[in-house]
Amino acid sequence: MSEINYEIISQYLNGELTGEALAAFEKRMQEDSALAAEVNIYRIIEADQSFFIKNKAEKEKLAGSLEELNKDYFKKNEAKVIGINRWWYAAAAVAAAVVFILILRPFGEETFDNNKLFAYYTKDVEPLSAVERGANEDTLLLQAVNLFNKKDYKKSLPLLKNTLASDSAKTDLLIATGFCFLQINQYDSATKIFNYLVNGNTVYKNKATWYKALTFLKKNKIDSCYKILETLPVDADNIKEARELMKKIKEKS
Amino acid sequence: MSAHQDQQYIEALVDNNNLLLKELYEKFSGKIRNMILKNNGTIADAADIFQDALLDIYQRAKDKGFVLTCPLDAYLYLVCKNKWINKLNKKASSGVTFADTEGYNYGEDVFNNAAILQNQHNRNILLAHKFKELGEGCRELLELSWTGISMMEVAKKLQNSYSYIKKKKSECMGKLIALVKKSPEFANLQW
Numbered sequence: 238m239s240e241i242n243y244e245i246i247s248q249y250l251n252g253e254l255t256g257e258a259l260a261a262f263e264k265r266m267q268e269d270s271a272l273a274a275e276v277n278i279y280r281i282i283e284a285d286q287s288f289f290i291k292n293k294a295e296k297e298k299l300a301g302s303l304e305e306l307n308k309d310y311f312k313k314n315e316a317k318v319i320g321i322n323r324w325w326y327a328a329a330a331v332a333a334a335v336v337f338i339l340i341l342r343p344f345g346e347e348t349f350d351n352n353k354l355f356a357y358y359t360k361d362v363e364p365l366s367a368v369e370r371g372a373n374e375d376t377l378l379l380q381a382v383n384l385f386n387k388k389d390y391k392k393s394l395p396l397l398k399n400t401l402a403s404d405s406a407k408t409d410l411l412i413a414t415g416f417c418f419l420q421i422n423q424y425d426s427a428t429k430i431f432n433y434l435v436n437g438n439t440v441y442k443n444k445a446t447w448y449k450a451l452t453f454l455k456k457n458k459i460d461s462c463y464k465i466l467e468t469l470p471v472d473a474d475n476i477k478e479a480r481e482l483m484k485k486i487k488e489k490s
Numbered sequence: 491m492s493a494h495q496d497q498q499y500i501e502a503l504v505d506n507n508n509l510l511l512k513e514l515y516e517k518f519s520g521k522i523r524n525m526i527l528k529n530n531g532t533i534a535d536a537a538d539i540f541q542d543a544l545l546d547i548y549q550r551a552k553d554k555g556f557v558l559t560c561p562l563d564a565y566l567y568l569v570c571k572n573k574w575i576n577k578l579n580k581k582a583s584s585g586v587t588f589a590d591t592e593g594y595n596y597g598e599d600v601f602n603n604a605a606i607l608q609n610q611h612n613r614n615i616l617l618a619h620k621f622k623e624l625g626e627g628c629r630e631l632l633e634l635s636w637t638g639i640s641m642m643e644v645a646k647k648l649q650n651s652y653s654y655i656k657k658k659k660s661e662c663m664g665k666l667i668a669l670v671k672k673s674p675e676f677a678n679l680q681w
Contacts, residue, residue: 243660243667278667278681285617287636288553299506299548303541306511310519311537438593472520 241272246279310471349489355455358478359420362388365413378410385413390420408439412448419452427452443473450479459486496562503548514544518563522570525591529574539577543569546611560603564594568604573611609680616679620669628662635659 248254249262266273364386381396394417401410415430431452434445446469453462463486466479473479502510519540526536543566550556558565571588578586594600621629634644645655670676 241664243664244657247656247660247663274681275667278670279663281613281681282617282663282666282670283636284553285613286621286632287638288549289614290633290636291638292549292552295506295552296545296548299503300541300545302506302508302511303544306515306519307537307541310515311523311533311540470520470524471515472517476516 241275243279246276249276250280250283349485351454351457351459354482354485355451358451358454358482359416362416365409381410385417390417393417394421408434408437408441412441412445415445416448419448419455422455424452424456443469444475447473447475447479450482454482459489462486492559494558494560494562497558499562500547500551500556500558503544504552514562518566521563521567521592525567525571526574528589528591530578531574535574535577539570539573542573542611543607546607549614550607550610556603560597560600564592564596565600565603567592567594568596568600569607572604572608612675613679613681616670616673616675617666620666620673623669624662624666627658628665631655631659632662632666 245254245262249259254262266276365382377396378400381393381400384390384393384396394414397410397414397417401407401414411430412434415427415434418424418427418430428449431445431449434441435449446465450462450465450469453459453465463483466483466486469476469479498510499514501507502514519536522540522543523533523536526539527533531539546569547556547566571590575586575588578588596604621632624632631644631648634647635641639647641656641659642652644659645652648655650658
């Protein structure tokens with residue numbers, strides 16, 4: 238490679254070379270791969286640095302937005318912070334509840350009803366699908382699924398149990414079975430299934446945690462319910478409902 | 491290849507759309523936090539790595555029109571994982587071990603996209619570093635020229651002739667390229 242003339246590279250990249258000069262330079266690049274590589278590096282550095290400078294303000298603005306979100310989603314010393322502030326939360330919650338009861342609910346309506354809350358959080362359960370696993374012929378399973386989706390948990394349960402007996406690896410059916418147990422107040426059987434899934438590594442891990450919390454809610458063991466809710470990761474499907482429920486529990490206590 | 495539905499989050503980065511960014515955090519930050527915490531990191535490390543990855547993705551999307559064709563989930567995880575392993579490697583005297591907290595099967599495009607992003611990031615760092623080694627005159631001239639104004643205006647601002655400034659700029663670029671090429675990191679980068 239002959240000595241590099243960066244001025245010509247610059248002219249070439251700015252479209253200032255024309256006619257014979259342009260043809261000659263392009264021919265040289267074809268023959269001299271080192272020159273071609275140098276042109277490429279020149280182009281990339283210019284492009285990268287121009288981008289960097291032109292978008293500096295915008296990037297900083299985005300970084301600012303992300304930092305704000307970091308405060309919410311990557312909380313430092315999470316436990317400690319809550320510990321210090323718990324009294325304030327509690328005091329604020331009590332004050333809010335008092336205001337709520339005195340001003341908005343003058344007739345002393347029940348503000349925390351575990352059964353109502355349970356019904357509320359279980360009214361939109363994700364329907365089961367039999368088609369996904371290509372089991373259209375499996376009438377027993379189809380029946381179980383249909384009954385489950387119609388919220389007839391009592392009738393769906395024995396059919397689900399039967400299907401599971403032949404294939405316990407179907408975790409979607411397993412969690413549905415646990416849910417049926419929960420609905421008909423067979424808490425021990427329900428909890429056994431949810432614990433199994435909570436400790437496992439399936440896609441239903443978080444869902445099972447949520448249901449386990451709802452089991453405690455239905456049993457009116459609110460403290461345990463709260464503790465389980467606290468273990469849900471922020472990316473859990475039910476995190477919004479969980480936070481809402483935690484808030485309600487906090488307000489109650 | 492058509493865009494993945496998670497492309498909306500890439501656009502949210504470009505548009506600084508707070509509502510969607512919040513959703514992005516809601517959906518994806520937990521897995522990254524777990525991964526860093528399980529691998530000798532702190533919550534602050536997790537926040538840094540996550541933010542750094544998002545800023546890299548922003549740059550690629552804004553500058554190169556990057557369109558996401560794979561789920562953001564696995565992509566973000568791999569990008570953050572690579573960043574964290576690099577950071578651990580810098581601290582450790584011997585090789586680091588890494589425990590995966592998610593069992594992703596990365597497709598080829600996830601791997602390629604993560605590698606491109608890492609290359610872009612490393613190039614940025616090297617360039618910023620080498621730029622500082624230039625003399626003040628070169629730094630001022632190059633920075634002005636990169637703001638998008640014409641070389642004529644650059645010349646006016648620096649109170650010099652157009653032809654001198656143009657010649658000087660290519661000289662400065664030559665110096666910067668030489669510095670970059672001399673660095674040990676250069677051989678590991680794609681250009």
